[in-house]
Amino acid sequence: MKKSFQRQAMMLEADELPEEEKISFICGLLLQVPPGEFRNVFEDLRILIGDDHLMRQEAAQVSAYHTRNNFTPVSIRGEEALVTRHNDLGGNRFFDPQIKLSFRFDHLSGRADKILIYHDFKRDTAELWRETLNVTLESYVKKHFLSGICRVYQKTLRGSPFFVVCIEGHQYKKFWNAFWKSEWILPVTPPSTQVAGSIVVQIHYFKKANLHFTATDSVGHSMYLINRAQFALDFEKLIEREHSKFQTGLVESLQDLSDEVWQTLRRQLPVTRTAIRWNKLLTY
Numbered sequence: 001m002k003k004s005f006q007r008q009a010m011m012l013e014a015d016e017l018p019e020e021e022k023i024s025f026i027c028g029l030l031l032q033v034p035p036g037e038f039r040n041v042f043e044d045l046r047i048l049i050g051d052d053h054l055m056r057q058e059a060a061q062v063s064a065y066h067t068r069n070n071f072t073p074v075s076i077r078g079e080e081a082l083v084t085r086h087n088d089l090g091g092n093r094f095f096d097p098q099i100k101l102s103f104r105f106d107h108l109s110g111r112a113d114k115i116l117i118y119h120d121f122k123r124d125t126a127e128l129w130r131e132t133l134n135v136t137l138e139s140y141v142k143k144h145f146l147s148g149i150c151r152v153y154q155k156t157l158r159g160s161p162f163f164v165v166c167i168e169g170h171q172y173k174k175f176w177n178a179f180w181k182s183e184w185i186l187p188v189t190p191p192s193t194q195v196a197g198s199i200v201v202q203i204h205y206f207k208k209a210n211l212h213f214t215a216t217d218s219v220g221h222s223m224y225l226i227n228r229a230q231f232a233l234d235f236e237k238l239i240e241r242e243h244s245k246f247q248t249g250l251v252e253s254l255q256d257l258s259d260e261v262w263q264t265l266r267r268q269l270p271v272t273r274t275a276i277r278w279n280k281l282l283t284y
Helices: 002-015 019-031 038-049 052-069 125-144 228-264 278-283
Strands: 072-076 079-083 088-090 093-096 101-106 111-117 148-157 160-172 176-187 192-205 211-224
Touching (some): 072 160, 079 093, 125 160, 125 228, 160 228, 176 228, 192 228
Antiparallel strands (some): 088 093, 101 111, 176 192
Protein backbone atom coordinates (compact mmCIF):
# COMPACT_ATOMS: atom_id res chain seq x y z
CA MET A 1 0.00 0.00 0.00
CA LYS A 2 2.77 2.41 0.92
CA LYS A 3 4.68 1.71 -2.31
CA SER A 4 1.53 2.28 -4.35
CA PHE A 5 0.95 5.63 -2.63
CA GLN A 6 4.59 6.63 -3.18
CA ARG A 7 4.46 5.92 -6.90
CA GLN A 8 1.28 7.93 -7.32
CA ALA A 9 2.60 10.82 -5.25
CA MET A 10 5.85 10.92 -7.27
CA MET A 11 3.89 10.98 -10.49
CA LEU A 12 1.78 13.76 -9.05
CA GLU A 13 4.84 15.83 -8.16
CA ALA A 14 6.54 15.19 -11.46
CA ASP A 15 3.51 16.20 -13.51
CA GLU A 16 3.02 19.38 -11.46
CA LEU A 17 -0.76 19.09 -11.40
CA PRO A 18 -2.91 22.07 -10.40
CA GLU A 19 -3.71 22.44 -6.72
CA GLU A 20 -7.34 21.37 -7.21
CA GLU A 21 -6.23 18.04 -8.66
CA LYS A 22 -3.68 17.61 -5.87
CA ILE A 23 -6.46 18.11 -3.32
CA SER A 24 -8.64 15.56 -5.09
CA PHE A 25 -5.72 13.13 -5.15
CA ILE A 26 -4.93 13.56 -1.45
CA CYS A 27 -8.53 13.22 -0.27
CA GLY A 28 -9.20 10.28 -2.59
CA LEU A 29 -6.30 8.31 -1.14
CA LEU A 30 -7.03 9.19 2.47
CA LEU A 31 -10.66 8.10 2.13
CA GLN A 32 -9.45 4.63 1.13
CA VAL A 33 -7.12 4.17 4.11
CA PRO A 34 -8.01 1.14 6.27
CA PRO A 35 -8.60 1.72 10.01
CA GLY A 36 -5.41 1.94 12.04
CA GLU A 37 -3.29 3.20 9.13
CA PHE A 38 -4.48 6.78 8.60
CA ARG A 39 -1.63 8.45 10.45
CA ASN A 40 1.05 6.46 8.60
CA VAL A 41 -0.40 7.19 5.19
CA PHE A 42 -0.91 10.85 6.06
CA GLU A 43 2.74 11.23 7.08
CA ASP A 44 3.96 9.50 3.92
CA LEU A 45 1.85 11.79 1.74
CA ARG A 46 2.95 14.86 3.69
CA ILE A 47 6.63 14.07 3.10
CA LEU A 48 6.20 13.13 -0.56
CA ILE A 49 4.03 16.09 -1.52
CA GLY A 50 6.07 18.56 0.54
CA ASP A 51 3.23 20.96 1.34
CA ASP A 52 2.29 20.83 5.03
CA HIS A 53 -0.27 23.62 4.76
CA LEU A 54 -2.11 21.92 1.92
CA MET A 55 -2.01 18.54 3.63
CA ARG A 56 -3.29 19.73 6.99
CA GLN A 57 -5.91 22.03 5.51
CA GLU A 58 -7.41 19.52 3.11
CA ALA A 59 -6.87 16.36 5.17
CA ALA A 60 -8.55 17.71 8.30
CA GLN A 61 -12.09 17.06 7.10
CA VAL A 62 -11.23 13.64 5.70
CA SER A 63 -9.47 12.72 8.94
CA ALA A 64 -12.49 13.77 11.01
CA TYR A 65 -14.76 11.65 8.82
CA HIS A 66 -12.37 8.70 9.08
CA THR A 67 -12.16 8.74 12.90
CA ARG A 68 -15.90 9.22 13.43
CA ASN A 69 -16.93 6.64 10.85
CA ASN A 70 -14.59 3.97 12.26
CA PHE A 71 -15.54 4.39 15.94
CA THR A 72 -12.02 5.40 16.97
CA PRO A 73 -11.07 4.38 20.54
CA VAL A 74 -9.46 6.94 22.83
CA SER A 75 -8.26 6.86 26.43
CA ILE A 76 -9.81 9.46 28.77
CA ARG A 77 -8.28 9.55 32.25
CA GLY A 78 -7.62 5.83 32.13
CA GLU A 79 -11.07 5.00 30.78
CA GLU A 80 -11.85 3.88 27.24
CA ALA A 81 -14.18 5.97 25.08
CA LEU A 82 -15.13 6.19 21.42
CA VAL A 83 -15.08 8.96 18.83
CA THR A 84 -18.19 8.59 16.66
CA ARG A 85 -20.69 10.81 14.88
CA HIS A 86 -23.22 9.91 17.59
CA ASN A 87 -21.36 11.64 20.45
CA ASP A 88 -20.09 14.62 18.44
CA LEU A 89 -20.77 17.94 20.19
CA GLY A 90 -19.26 20.02 17.38
CA GLY A 91 -16.00 21.93 17.37
CA ASN A 92 -14.04 18.64 17.67
CA ARG A 93 -15.57 17.98 21.08
CA PHE A 94 -17.12 14.65 22.03
CA PHE A 95 -18.81 13.25 25.12
CA ASP A 96 -18.92 9.88 26.80
CA PRO A 97 -22.24 9.03 28.50
CA GLN A 98 -20.76 6.29 30.67
CA ILE A 99 -17.90 8.20 32.32
CA LYS A 100 -19.81 11.53 32.12
CA LEU A 101 -16.91 13.44 30.54
CA SER A 102 -16.46 15.49 27.39
CA PHE A 103 -13.18 15.97 25.57
CA ARG A 104 -11.58 17.65 22.60
CA PHE A 105 -10.13 15.28 20.01
CA ASP A 106 -7.41 16.05 17.47
CA HIS A 107 -8.29 13.91 14.46
CA LEU A 108 -4.83 14.11 12.91
CA SER A 109 -2.75 13.31 15.99
CA GLY A 110 -5.34 11.06 17.68
CA ARG A 111 -4.89 12.84 21.03
CA ALA A 112 -7.62 13.93 23.45
CA ASP A 113 -7.35 16.93 25.77
CA LYS A 114 -9.40 19.66 27.50
CA ILE A 115 -11.42 17.07 29.42
CA LEU A 116 -14.48 18.44 31.21
CA ILE A 117 -17.31 17.01 33.28
CA TYR A 118 -20.37 16.61 31.07
CA HIS A 119 -23.50 17.78 32.89
CA ASP A 120 -26.07 17.56 30.09
CA PHE A 121 -27.65 14.31 31.26
CA LYS A 122 -31.22 13.68 32.34
CA ARG A 123 -31.65 10.90 34.88
CA ASP A 124 -34.92 9.83 33.31
CA THR A 125 -36.26 6.37 32.49
CA ALA A 126 -34.57 6.28 29.10
CA GLU A 127 -31.17 7.01 30.68
CA LEU A 128 -31.64 4.16 33.16
CA TRP A 129 -32.39 1.82 30.27
CA ARG A 130 -29.31 3.11 28.43
CA GLU A 131 -27.02 2.53 31.42
CA THR A 132 -28.33 -1.01 31.97
CA LEU A 133 -27.86 -1.86 28.31
CA ASN A 134 -24.34 -0.37 28.27
CA VAL A 135 -23.18 -2.35 31.30
CA THR A 136 -24.59 -5.60 29.87
CA LEU A 137 -22.96 -5.08 26.47
CA GLU A 138 -19.62 -4.10 27.97
CA SER A 139 -19.56 -7.53 29.62
CA TYR A 140 -20.40 -9.13 26.27
CA VAL A 141 -17.59 -7.28 24.46
CA LYS A 142 -15.00 -8.24 27.08
CA LYS A 143 -16.01 -11.87 26.67
CA HIS A 144 -15.90 -11.98 22.86
CA PHE A 145 -13.32 -9.41 21.73
CA LEU A 146 -9.59 -9.36 22.44
CA SER A 147 -9.62 -5.59 22.03
CA GLY A 148 -13.06 -4.06 21.93
CA ILE A 149 -15.15 -1.16 23.22
CA CYS A 150 -18.91 -0.71 23.44
CA ARG A 151 -20.92 2.46 23.99
CA VAL A 152 -24.66 3.07 24.06
CA TYR A 153 -25.76 6.62 23.22
CA GLN A 154 -29.18 8.13 23.82
CA LYS A 155 -30.37 10.38 21.00
CA THR A 156 -33.61 12.18 20.23
CA LEU A 157 -35.51 12.44 16.96
CA ARG A 158 -38.60 14.66 16.83
CA GLY A 159 -38.88 14.51 20.58
CA SER A 160 -38.70 10.70 20.73
CA PRO A 161 -35.65 8.99 22.30
CA PHE A 162 -33.72 6.18 20.67
CA PHE A 163 -30.52 4.30 21.46
CA VAL A 164 -27.47 3.86 19.26
CA VAL A 165 -25.15 0.97 20.15
CA CYS A 166 -21.58 1.21 18.84
CA ILE A 167 -19.21 -1.76 19.10
CA GLU A 168 -15.60 -1.57 17.92
CA GLY A 169 -12.96 -4.28 17.88
CA HIS A 170 -9.58 -4.32 16.17
CA GLN A 171 -6.24 -6.08 15.87
CA TYR A 172 -3.42 -3.99 14.41
CA LYS A 173 -0.31 -6.06 13.70
CA LYS A 174 2.99 -5.61 11.88
CA PHE A 175 1.86 -6.96 8.52
CA TRP A 176 -1.92 -7.02 8.80
CA ASN A 177 -4.81 -5.07 10.29
CA ALA A 178 -8.32 -6.26 11.09
CA PHE A 179 -11.28 -4.10 12.13
CA TRP A 180 -14.78 -5.04 13.33
CA LYS A 181 -17.58 -2.53 13.71
CA SER A 182 -21.25 -3.02 14.47
CA GLU A 183 -23.90 -0.35 14.89
CA TRP A 184 -27.43 -0.83 16.22
CA ILE A 185 -30.33 1.63 16.34
CA LEU A 186 -33.25 1.04 18.73
CA PRO A 187 -36.18 3.47 19.03
CA VAL A 188 -37.51 3.65 22.60
CA THR A 189 -41.15 2.88 21.78
CA PRO A 190 -42.62 0.60 24.48
CA PRO A 191 -43.93 -2.05 24.52
CA SER A 192 -41.76 -3.05 21.52
CA THR A 193 -39.08 -1.71 19.21
CA GLN A 194 -37.67 -2.45 15.78
CA VAL A 195 -33.90 -3.01 15.88
CA ALA A 196 -31.81 -2.11 12.83
CA GLY A 197 -28.17 -3.20 12.84
CA SER A 198 -25.17 -3.23 10.54
CA ILE A 199 -21.88 -5.15 10.79
CA VAL A 200 -18.66 -4.25 8.97
CA VAL A 201 -15.36 -6.13 8.87
CA GLN A 202 -12.22 -4.86 7.12
CA ILE A 203 -8.99 -6.78 6.67
CA HIS A 204 -5.75 -5.47 5.17
CA TYR A 205 -2.75 -7.74 4.61
CA PHE A 206 0.42 -6.09 3.33
CA LYS A 207 3.38 -8.47 3.65
CA LYS A 208 4.76 -9.07 0.15
CA ALA A 209 1.24 -8.28 -1.10
CA ASN A 210 -1.52 -5.72 -0.75
CA LEU A 211 -4.83 -7.45 -0.07
CA HIS A 212 -7.99 -5.70 1.07
CA PHE A 213 -11.15 -7.48 2.19
CA THR A 214 -14.40 -5.86 3.34
CA ALA A 215 -17.60 -7.64 4.40
CA THR A 216 -20.89 -6.09 5.52
CA ASP A 217 -24.27 -7.27 6.70
CA SER A 218 -27.57 -5.68 7.73
CA VAL A 219 -29.87 -6.97 10.46
CA GLY A 220 -33.48 -6.23 11.41
CA HIS A 221 -35.40 -7.58 14.41
CA SER A 222 -38.30 -6.68 16.68
CA MET A 223 -37.96 -6.80 20.47
CA TYR A 224 -40.08 -6.16 23.54
CA LEU A 225 -39.43 -3.15 25.80
CA ILE A 226 -41.08 -4.13 29.06
CA ASN A 227 -38.41 -4.85 31.66
CA ARG A 228 -35.07 -3.07 31.21
CA ALA A 229 -32.91 -5.85 32.70
CA GLN A 230 -34.60 -8.51 30.58
CA PHE A 231 -34.39 -6.28 27.53
CA ALA A 232 -30.63 -5.84 28.00
CA LEU A 233 -30.14 -9.61 28.25
CA ASP A 234 -32.36 -10.26 25.23
CA PHE A 235 -30.46 -7.71 23.18
CA GLU A 236 -27.13 -9.23 24.22
CA LYS A 237 -28.37 -12.62 22.98
CA LEU A 238 -29.54 -11.00 19.75
CA ILE A 239 -26.20 -9.43 18.83
CA GLU A 240 -24.31 -12.54 19.98
CA ARG A 241 -26.42 -14.63 17.63
CA GLU A 242 -26.06 -12.19 14.72
CA HIS A 243 -22.33 -11.70 15.29
CA SER A 244 -21.78 -15.47 15.38
CA LYS A 245 -23.83 -15.97 12.22
CA PHE A 246 -21.89 -13.24 10.45
CA GLN A 247 -18.54 -14.61 11.60
CA THR A 248 -19.39 -18.12 10.44
CA GLY A 249 -20.37 -16.84 7.01
CA LEU A 250 -17.24 -14.71 6.88
CA VAL A 251 -14.95 -17.67 7.59
CA GLU A 252 -16.67 -19.69 4.86
CA SER A 253 -16.36 -16.81 2.39
CA LEU A 254 -12.67 -16.35 3.16
CA GLN A 255 -12.07 -20.06 2.67
CA ASP A 256 -13.82 -19.97 -0.72
CA LEU A 257 -11.87 -16.83 -1.65
CA SER A 258 -8.62 -18.47 -0.58
CA ASP A 259 -9.29 -21.48 -2.79
CA GLU A 260 -10.01 -19.21 -5.77
CA VAL A 261 -6.92 -17.09 -5.18
CA TRP A 262 -4.61 -20.10 -4.99
CA GLN A 263 -5.98 -21.36 -8.32
CA THR A 264 -5.62 -18.06 -10.19
CA LEU A 265 -2.21 -16.84 -9.05
CA ARG A 266 0.08 -15.65 -11.85
CA ARG A 267 2.81 -17.88 -10.43
CA GLN A 268 1.16 -21.14 -9.48
CA LEU A 269 2.29 -22.46 -6.10
CA PRO A 270 2.85 -26.17 -5.42
CA VAL A 271 0.04 -28.26 -3.96
CA THR A 272 1.59 -27.82 -0.52
CA ARG A 273 0.72 -24.09 -0.80
CA THR A 274 4.22 -23.24 0.30
CA ALA A 275 5.63 -20.02 -1.11
CA ILE A 276 8.53 -20.52 -3.51
CA ARG A 277 11.62 -18.51 -2.60
CA TRP A 278 12.24 -17.03 -6.03
CA ASN A 279 15.25 -14.98 -4.92
CA LYS A 280 17.11 -18.09 -3.81
CA LEU A 281 16.27 -19.90 -7.04
CA LEU A 282 17.88 -17.11 -9.05
CA THR A 283 21.17 -17.57 -7.23
CA TYR A 284 21.42 -21.28 -7.96
